[in-house]
């Protein structure tokens with residue numbers, strides 16, 4: 657028997673009143689992969705995975721988790737899923753060990769509490785009350801609770817949001833360990849570097865739909881850009897028409913695959929463009945700036961990232977929300 661997909665979503669839809677949180681979303685997650693839902697705040701990531709977790713009912717669409725449906729197989733599914741919610745409200749007065757033991761009691765089979773505490777480096781905190789833990793420690797506790805039933809499929813909703821860089825790296829290493837074990841992981845994030853580092857495949861989600869799907873490398877390659885170039889230009893009139901005219905000029909330059917122009921706080925225009933090659937783009941760009949009596953205030957380049965994929969497909973930045 658072949659292993660069914662870990663997740664299979666078809667034409668999924670969920671609205672809260674007039675707000676359409678999930679708008680015809682299709683997705684398939686393979687067994688054994690670390691899959692990322694990457695998108696800005698409000699994109700519908702949490703709603704999507706809460707539907708998969710059996711916590712929210714979809715308005716319409718098909719949901720299969722480990723080949724089964726929530727309607728007929730809820731008890732079976734609950735034993736096989738590990739869930740870390742975007743915000744977990746633990747009982748503050750319980751100790752770390754009591755909390756993991758409580759979660760262990762929900763599962764017929766699973767790992768020992770001490771094993772889990774060792775895994776997430778909370779052994780020394782076993783008798784501490786949950787209320788006194790740091791943000792990073794709480795997230796590691798949430799991960800221990802998600803894993804204590806030895807799940808076939810683990811959902812992690814924004815596992816590192818709000819953490820300091822060191823705690824974030826610690827969480828990343830834990831997820832990398834789970835991935836190396838071949839466990840199926842579905843995580844959501846609005847940090848593109850997190851998706852790039854942790855995920856075998858990524859679905860970029862915007863406004864309740866999947867707008868791009870592939871390995872991080874494939875998605876970045878789809879831009880066909882060697883470099884992203886940001887030229888900050890001074891002297892463009894501070895109105896949208898002038899910016900649009902400048903943008904049209906830039907888009908017509910040889911070697912430019914796409915561009916976006918945004919006003920900076922200093923009255924300059926940040927011109928971000930996808931360059932087939934920097935060598936092809938820079939001479940005509942500089943000539944266009946000089947030919948219009950403008951000035952180059954700053955120039956920067958970077959290798960394309962998933963953030964650039966999002967910008968190229970939506971015209972907005974991920975962090976704009």
Ligand SMILES: Nc1ncnc2c1ncn2[C@@H]1O[C@H](COP(=O)(O)OP(=O)(O)O)[C@@H](O)[C@H]1O
Nearest residue numbers: 672675676677696697698699700701702703704
């Ligand atoms: N319980 C709810 N009631 C009303 N609106 C909601 C609720 N949950 C989410 N939404 C709305 O649905 C949209 C998607 O939210 P969410 O799934 O939380 O996105 P994400 O996790 O990507 O930030 C947002 O516009 C959000 O405000």
Ligand SMILES: [Mg+2]
Nearest residue numbers: 701702742814
């Ligand atoms: Mg969310």
